[in-house]
Amino acid sequence: MPASTRLPDGALDTAADQGRLMLWSAVPEEQALINGTTLSGELRGEVGDSPLVGIYVHDRSGAKIAYYEHVDAQVTSKDVRLDGSQRLSVTVTVSSRVPEGVETMPPLLTGGGNFVPVGSIRSDIHVYARPAEESSAPRLMTPAPPTCRSSMTG
Structure with missing residues (x-):
């Protein structure tokens, strides 16, 4: 690799630790090696006795307008199954706080x-929970996101 395209030492480790580098393989033997590592992208961790529920927002506006997006999420346990897993209800409310006069803002911000x-925001929202056999009481983990309300139970 030419020196001009060489990555700084530890760059891939840092990207993986930040969740910015993930791998998946359609080859079962390769995927078995990836599973359980930082590169797998698996939702891991506990807060007290509760596993995490991840709510991820991906800006699709091609701009920086999502700065004005606000996300609020509620996770509740609906019931506990015989195997100990839970049925969770997740409600995500997304609202826009785009200020008046957005038309005068630079295109880099507005798209x-x-x-x-x-002045509009378009986002994908993904909700992840750990596999049922690993779950106990829910705990919420959210990143810092027109009004939209969506509920999902499962």
């Missing part, structure tokens, strides 16, 4: 209307 109308 200039390329992917969404100026």
Whole structure:
């Protein structure tokens, strides 16, 4: 690899630790090696006796307008099954706090209307919980996101 394209020492480790580098393989033997590692992207961890529920927001506006997006989430346990796993109810409320006069903001911030109308926000929201055999009481983990309310039970 030419020196000009060489990554700084530890760059891949840092990216993996931050959840920015993940791997998946369609080859079962390879995937078995990836499972359980930082690279797997598996939701891991506990807060007290409760596993984490991850709610991830991906900005699709092609701009920086998601700065004005606010996300609120509620996770509740609906029931405990015979195997000890739980049925959870997740409600995610997304609201826009885009200020008046957005039309005067720079296109770098608003996207200039390329992917969404100026002042609009478009996001994908993904909710993840650990496999049922590992779950106990729910605990919420959210990243810092027009009004939309969505509920999911499962």
